[in-house]
Amino acid sequence: MKSTQAHYQQITNTCKDLFINKMKDYGAAWRILRLPSLTDQIYIKAQRIRSIQDLEEQKIEEGQVSEFIGIINYSLMALIQLELGVAEQPDLNPQKATELYEKHLAETFQLMKDKNHDYGEAWREMRVSSLTDLILQKLLRVKQIEDNQGKTLVSEGIDANYQDMINYAVFALIHLDS
Secondary structure: OOOHHHHHHHHHHHHHHHHHHHHHHHOOHHHHOOHHHHHHHHHHHHHHHHHHHHOOOOOOOOOHHHHHHHHHHHHHHHHHHHHHOOOOOOOOOHHHHHHHHHHHHHHHHHHHHHHHHHHOOHHHHOOHHHHHHHHHHHHHHHHHHHHOOOOOOOOOOHHHHHHHHHHHHHHHHHHHHO
């Protein structure tokens, strides 16, 4: 069995490669998306995963893997939007977008290592369906925080929730790859 860190990096490299290739195809068109739009996009992907897990038949061939990858990439875009704000026009070249992607991914990877140390890799005993439900719960929290204009009284902010969603999606992909 691969170490969590090695498996994490393998999965996130796949995600990053897709992000880079989409930047070549579409540019940074995603920079015009407001945070609630990114949250809703992630929500659609998480709901689709839940439907795939619950339904016996699916009409679109793409499965859970591509949707979890989408959750990771859209969450990283959201973290970039939190840092830079929304643009009126695409304003990032592929190199700068990749640098920002890697920066936020590195911070999220460190968070995973810290939590994994403290929780003793408890996620390994979790089901993929539970990780999906946790992502959906985080999305509902983010929506509420967005409705509260980003303010919280005692809870983590939006950025921590996006980071948790990334890590849950990576854990789900590790399970699916095993």
